[in-house]
Amino acid sequence: MKHTSKLPNVGTTIFSIMSKLAHEEGALNLAQGFPGFGSDPKLHNLVSQAMAKGYNQYAPMPGIFRLREKITEKTNSLYGSEYAPGSDITITAGATQAIFTIVSTFIRPGDEVIVLKPAYDCYEPAVIVNGGKVVPIQLKAPSYKVDWSEVAHAITPKTKMFIINTPHNPTGTILEKSDMIALERILKNTDIILLSDEVYEHMVFDGKQHESVARYPGLRERSFITASFGKTFHTTGWKLGYTLAPKELMQEFQKVHQFNVFSVHHPSQHALSQYLENEKKYMQLSKFFEQKRDVFLEAIKGSRFTYTPSAGTYFQMLGYSAITDESDVNFAKKLTKQYKIAAIPTSVFNLHQEDYKMLRFCYAKDDDVLKRAGEILCAV
CATH class of the missing domain: 3.90.1150.10 (Aspartate Aminotransferase, domain 1)
Structure with a gap:
């Protein structure tokens, strides 16, 4: 053939x-990048209990409501956002599936997607498979700081999406408040979708805080946030994550998601909805x-x-x-x-x-x- x-x-x-x-x-x-130590046996037991209770058939397509509710409560509390559990969140098969589905939902042949390099290796293939054009911007060692004037210069009428990652893999750097303000200013009055990979949101050091796009209304209104329970709870093999976005964007995402994986592991969702009750587990x-x-x-x-x-x-x-x-x-x-x-x-x-x-x-x-x-x- x-x-x-x-x-x-x-x-x-x-x-x-x-x-x-x-x-x-x-x-x-x-x-x-996977933990060399085990995850919490309490979480394992909660999964077993959920299976014993019969949560072994398909979960609802966007995820069980209680888990979506706990995640939006956590996000809104941490970042001052107003995500709604009924419309602004989908539970996914890890962050990588969420990222691929976001790109597949919005990128058409000829659309341009700005990617900051070095970049995690799933971003660019998703763009290319969907006929998009990657517009790379190289961050320079050793600081790997973003030159926002270079970003602004890279935007054209064909720019459909911009992908960021903070905290950043592989460099271990973070975007700070000044970066987010600059980004908010650059994207204002455009139709560019921002995809913010925030799987390491609970791993920020030396007294600094995670600058989620959820903190910034001008970014939040145009953004997908992707996150990973695998990174947060040392369960990378479970492939469970989620994505947050305003209702209008999430509706489009779910049109594709339902034909991609439809739903993800049901008993784990029940376990995580209980496990998240204790904020110390991630804070x-x-x-x-x-x-x-x-x-x-x-x-x-x-x-x-x-x-x-x-x-x-x-x-x-x-x-x-x-x-x-x-x-x-x-x-x-x-x-x-x-x-x-x-x-x-x-x-x-x-x-x-x-x-x-x-x-x-x-x-x-x-x-x-x-x-x-x-x-x-x-x-x-």
């Missing part, structure tokens, strides 16, 4: 490549991961790697230009094979694979693993 690929340049992801290599080499895997995450970050940074203090402490997520970027001028892909493979520690080379996420000699390490691991990683990196 003859066919033309819609994604001819997409192959195996760097996450799969590095995790496979880590497994083959018996290396510490600080590459792929203490920033402190938890800030301590993990600090354990990791203390462990690498004697190394030749350079860094700016991560401001959010559970990722830390390390610069290695004082060690070698090897490409980041080759150096990451060398670390895995020779030193038995795996990281993610970040050039693969950059425009034209620009190499800033930076590697991403995941510190969502037990402290003894982080200390052992520090010993290895200090020996490089």
Whole structure:
């Protein structure tokens, strides 16, 4: 059979490549971004209880009402928004499904989508599959700050969507109030949809707050927010998340969502609706991961790697230009094979694979693993 690929340049992801290599080499895997510790047994029990109670058939298409209600209550309380549980939220099969469905709902052939790079690897394929054109803006190491004048210059009459991610994967940076105000000003009087990937919203450090688009009326009215229970509650394998948007946008999203997955795991929704009753389960995450970050940074203090402490997520970027001028892909493979520690080379996420000699390490691991990683990196 003859066919033309819609994604001819997409192959195996760097996450799969590095995790496979880590497994083959018996290396510490600080590459792929999943927690190295278990989730709460109380949450597991709530899922079991929901199954025992018979919640094993299809859930309502947008998700069970009680879970939507708890999420909107949480969001409105944290950010001063006014999302309605009956119309402004859909429970999704993780944030990636939400992102793909949002793009599929609104992007037509020829539409332009602005993407800040380095970018998580699901954004651009979703645009390309739907016939859109990616307009990339490269953030420069080591600060990875957004040049808002460059963003404004990139907007054309064909611009349909702008994708942001805060806290940011892979760099561990965050957008601050000044950024959101600048963005609000740029998008004013346009029909541009803002897709805000906020899966690490509860992991912001050093006394700073998460600047959700939900805080800003001029952004909220045009935005989808995507979030992930997998990231928040250490259950990435459950693939459960949600998206928030004004009613008019959400109605369009649900038209596509219903033919994409229709609904997601029913008993887990009941479990999460109860688990969210205790706000400590998510409000203490920033402190938890800030301590993990600090354990990791203390462990690498004697190394030749350079860094700016991560401001959010559970990722830390390390610069290695004082060690070698090897490409980041080759150096990451060398670390895995020779030193038995795996990281993610970040050039693969950059425009034209620009190499800033930076590697991403995941510190969502037990402290003894982080200390052992520090010993290895200090020996490089």
